[in-house]
Amino acid sequence: MINLDEILEKNKAYVAKHPELADKGLTSHPTKKLAIVTCMDTRLVGMLEDALGFERGEIITIKTAGNSVTQPIDNIVQSLLVATYGMEIEDVLIIGHENCGMIDFSATQFMESMKEKGISEDAIRMIEPGLIDWMDRFHISEENVRYTVQFLRHHPLFPKGMGFYGGMMDPDTGEFRYIEV
Template sequence: MTSAFTDVYTANADYVRDFRLAGLQPVAARGIALVTCMDSRIEPLATLGLQPGDAKILRNAGARVTDDTLRTLVLAVYMLGVERVLVLPHTRCKMASVAGDAEVHDAIYSTYGVDTRSLEFHTDNDQIGALRHDLGRIRHHPLLPDGLAVEGAVYDVDTGAVTPVDA
C-alpha cells in the first residue's frame, strides 16, 4: 500500500537499524528549552552545539511565545529539568515579513478560499520588538520561577550565526 508518507516510513526503517537514542531520559540534560521557528532551514541542536536529549525544543511559526508555548515551558521547568530558555527567531522569516495577520488571512483566502480569521498567527514585522515582548511574557509569567534564565537571539539563515539580542 502506498501513501503520501511512504518515503518517510521507508526512511524510518533505515533510521531504526542504526537507532542509538534508547535510554535517554526525558529531562533536558543541559537544562535548556529552545523556542524557535518551524522553518526547515533551522537545525536547532546542531546550531547550538547540542545533542539529542540536551534540550526541549518548541517550534512554531515565527518562534512566538504563545499561550501554548508558556504552558509547555511551565511543564518543562517543573517536570523536565529546564533551567533556562532561549527564544530564537530567524532572519527572512515569513511571519516577520508581512504587515500583519490580516495579510496572511487575505492571502490564504484569495488563493485557497479558506477563511482563517478564527486563528491568530502572531505575525509582527518588528521582529526584535516581538522578541522583546515574548521574552517579557516568559519573564513575567506567574507560574514560572523568578530568576529563570531567559534570553533571546536571532538565527541568520544565510550564515548560521546566532546573535544575542539585548532585551
C-alpha cells in the same frame, strides 16, 4: 501529498543504522535544563541545535511560527510550563532569525488567503482579534525576540530566578548572536 511508503522506508533504514540509540538511556528531561523557543522555519531544521553545540537529549526545542508568545496561556506557554514543572528546565532561550517569513504577512492578507481557500467569514471573525494582535505586531524579528523574553520574564506562572534569554540566528550560515534584553 506526502509519500508515507518513502518515510517508512527511510525510517526502517535509520533504525537499522542506529541500534545504539536504544542504549543511550535518555529521558524526556533535558540534561542541560534548557528549552529553546524558535521559529518553525525549515532552514533551522537540523541546523539550530547543531550550530549551538547541543546533542540529542540535552535540550527541549519548541517551534512555532515567528517564535512568538502572545497569550498568557497559549500552546508555547503551556509547553514551557510542562518543561519547567515536569521536566525541570531552568532556562529558556528565545531564538529569532534573519529573513523571517512572518515579516511578510499581515493579518489582513492572511485572512484574505483563508477566505480564498474556503474558510467561512464566521470562523475568521472568531480568530480575527488574536490574529491581528499576533501577526500585525510582528515586523522586526529582533524586536519580537525582545518582546517575547520580556513577556515570559514577567509571566506570573514561572518561578522567580528562572532565566529567559534571547538571540538571533542567521538561517543561511548558522551564526548566532546573543541579544541583551
